[in-house]
Amino acid sequence: MKRRHFFQDREFYGKLCRLTLPIALQSLMLASVAAADAMMLGYIEQNSMAAVSLATQIQFIQNMVLGAIVSGIAILGAQYWGKGDKHTLNDIFCMSLRLSGIVSLLFFVACVFFPRQLMLIFTNEEVLIHIGIRYLKIAGFSYLLTGISQCYLAIMKVSEHAAQTAKISVGAVLLNIVLNAVFIFGLFGVPAMGAEGAALATLIARIIELVWAIVSSYKQDYVHPDWSRFFVRNALLEKDFFKCTVPILGASLAWGIGFTSYSAFMGHMGTDATAANSVAAVVRDLVCCLCNGLASGGGILVGNELGAGDLQKGKRYGDRLVKIAFITGFLSTAVMLALTPPIMRFVKLTDGARTYLLGMMLIMAFYMIGRAVNSIVINGIFAAGGDTMFDMYSLVVMMWCLAVPLAAAGTFFLDWPVLVVYACTCLDEVGKIPWVMYHYRKNKWVKDLTR
Numbered sequence: 001m002k003r004r005h006f007f008q009d010r011e012f013y014g015k016l017c018r019l020t021l022p023i024a025l026q027s028l029m030l031a032s033v034a035a036a037d038a039m040m041l042g043y044i045e046q047n048s049m050a051a052v053s054l055a056t057q058i059q060f061i062q063n064m065v066l067g068a069i070v071s072g073i074a075i076l077g078a079q080y081w082g083k084g085d086k087h088t089l090n091d092i093f094c095m096s097l098r099l100s101g102i103v104s105l106l107f108f109v110a111c112v113f114f115p116r117q118l119m120l121i122f123t124n125e126e127v128l129i130h131i132g133i134r135y136l137k138i139a140g141f142s143y144l145l146t147g148i149s150q151c152y153l154a155i156m157k158v159s160e161h162a163a164q165t166a167k168i169s170v171g172a173v174l175l176n177i178v179l180n181a182v183f184i185f186g187l188f189g190v191p192a193m194g195a196e197g198a199a200l201a202t203l204i205a206r207i208i209e210l211v212w213a214i215v216s217s218y219k220q221d222y223v224h225p226d227w228s229r230f231f232v233r234n235a236l237l238e239k240d241f242f243k244c245t246v247p248i249l250g251a252s253l254a255w256g257i258g259f260t261s262y263s264a265f266m267g268h269m270g271t272d273a274t275a276a277n278s279v280a281a282v283v284r285d286l287v288c289c290l291c292n293g294l295a296s297g298g299g300i301l302v303g304n305e306l307g308a309g310d311l312q313k314g315k316r317y318g319d320r321l322v323k324i325a326f327i328t329g330f331l332s333t334a335v336m337l338a339l340t341p342p343i344m345r346f347v348k349l350t351d352g353a354r355t356y357l358l359g360m361m362l363i364m365a366f367y368m369i370g371r372a373v374n375s376i377v378i379n380g381i382f383a384a385g386g387d388t389m390f391d392m393y394s395l396v397v398m399m400w401c402l403a404v405p406l407a408a409a410g411t412f413f414l415d416w417p418v419l420v421v422y423a424c425t426c427l428d429e430v431g432k433i434p435w436v437m438y439h440y441r442k443n444k445w446v447k448d449l450t451r
Contacts, residue, residue, distance in 0.1 A: 012301075016294075016298060019162050020293045020296075021166075021297075022162040022163045022165060022166035023157065023166070023293040024289050025289075025293075026165055026166045026170070026293075027288075027293055028289040029166075029170050029174075033176050037052055037056075037180060037198050040180055041198060044184070044194060046275045046350065047128060047271065048194055050274040050278050051127075051128040051130075051195060052135050052198060054122040054263060055119065055122075055135045055136050056139075057264075058110070058136065059107075059143060060259070060260060061107075061256050062104070062143055062146065064255065065253070066104075068246075068252045069103070069150075070096070070154045071379075071388075072092070072096065072248070073093070073158065074154060074303070075299075075386060075388075075449070076237075076241060076244060076450075077089055077158035078299070078304055078307060078384065079303050079448065079450050080450055081159055083308060085450070089158075090225065090226050091229065091232070091234045092241065093151065094230045095237070095238065095241060096154070098231075100147030103147055104143055104147040108140050108143050108144045110140075112137055115132065115137055122264045123268065124268065125271060125274075128274070132195075134196050137199075138196055138203060142199075142202050142205075142206040145206045146206060149209050149213050152214060153165045153168065153169070155217070156216070161221075162297070168216065171208070171212065172206070172209035172212070173205070179200070179205065180197065180198055180201045182197075183197025183198070183201050184197040184201075243386070244383075244449075245388075247389045247391065247392050248383070250392040254392060255399065258399045261408070265408065265411040265421055266418070266421075269421065272352040272353040272356060273356055275353045276349065276353045276356035276418075277360065277422070280360040280364060283343060283361065284364055287339070288368075288372075290328060291325070291329075291332065291371065291372040291375045291376055294321070294324060294328060295376045296379075296380065298321045298324075299379065301317055302314050302317050302318055302321070302381055302385070303384040311447075314446060315443065315446050318381045318384075321380060322377060325375075325376035326372075326373060328372045328373075329373050330369060333368050336364055339361075340362070340365075356418050356419065359418075359422070360419070366426075367430060370430035370432070371429045374429055374436055377436050377437075377440055378391045381440070381445060382439075382440075385444075385447040385449070386447055386449045395428070397432075398429075398432045398435075399428040402427055402428060403427045403428040407424040407425050
């Protein structure tokens with residue numbers, strides 16, 4: 001009876017699909033840009049692909065910081081939207097724009113004025129450093145815009161316009177991919193620019209994305225910032241916002257820096273390991289799109305019910321999302337295994353890099369179970385009710401006390417094989433599933449955060 005009811009709740013699945021599918025599509029299209037960069041640059045030479053993969057780790061860290069701000073919008077914004085309080089939602093919007101602008105400016109300065117110092121963090125290969133510097137000096141300008149556009153898109157998602165965010169992201173990504181081909185290969189009389197062409201394509205696409213998002217926000221029934229209140233501080237709201245976002249920021253930085261360190265470990269194990277890891281990372285991000293969509297969409301759905309005061313319904317939705325999380329995890333494993341043969345045939349790598357890539361793909365297939373479950377439960381369900389501290393605790397223990405030390409020791413002191421080090425970097429997600437489920441059953445996340 002319960003199983004039949006689980007599959008027959010049309011209201012739940014209707015809402016979940018309307019939220020999840022556009023967000024998953026947006027995530028897929030964003031990951032497709034990295035895939036296009038890797039394929040096009042890899043077609044030119046392996047070193048260009050590897051260097052850009054390392055250079056974009058800077059943006060990855062920026063996205064972790066911006067992700068905390070956007071998560072604050074998703075958590076509080078979803079609950080206040082469920083409550084019907086648009087005035088407070090506008091204050092959340094303005095606050096997030098101020099914070100995102102500061103973060104974006106800092107990363108712009110770092111990439112444009114200190115690119116060599118940044119590249120030295122990830123590799124000691126001079127050929128990769130030189131290519132990465134050229135990329136960052138152009139791409140750094142796009143980092144000024146990313147945070148602002150993400151705030152606009154996040155507000156659209158929580159205010160029931162997720163489909164519009166998908167349109168904007170898909171349009172920007174398709175433009176980015178087309179411009180990639182034009183600038184990287186030198187089509188239509190444009191000089192071939194290689195890695196610098198990929199950076200220029202990203203910059204133009206980000207400009208279009210931001211303009212499109214701002215124009216869309218002034219449509220009927222959309223939310224746009226009330227500029228008269230842009231610098232007005234709401235002390236209570238700020239307290240609630242930072243109570244949600246500071247743990248997420250800590251968790252995001254712990255996860256982002258840890259994940260970036262994994263790329264740095266591969267970067268110090270030679271160009272073959274770096275190139276194989278670049279391809280594996282792109283595939284991982286593509287396969288993760290569904291669980292990312294379910295985490296964001298499911299979190300908004302649960303948050304709407306909690307903010308509306310229906311805690312029992314929010315709890316019931318959370319229970320269903322947990323089951324969906326495990327189904328998604330096993331499905332992602334199957335997809336990863338199915339993608340391995342065609343990817344091995346398609347990519348142009350050295351024999352050593354191909355051997356590393358095959359091993360990484362098989363390891364990632366099992367990693368995907370933990371990644372899907374943890375993303376949906378921690379980033380979706382827990383975050384919806386403001387239970388954001390658990391993520392930071394789990395990352396400190398599983399990533400920084402286990403995975404990172406093992407991988408670092410294997411890279412710099414014990415001379416472990418590349419695939420053993422790579423396996424160490426995947427331990428944390430699978431290892432914390434029992435802990436996550438134990439915490440879920442405590443129901444600390446079942447809270448109404450609105451005032």
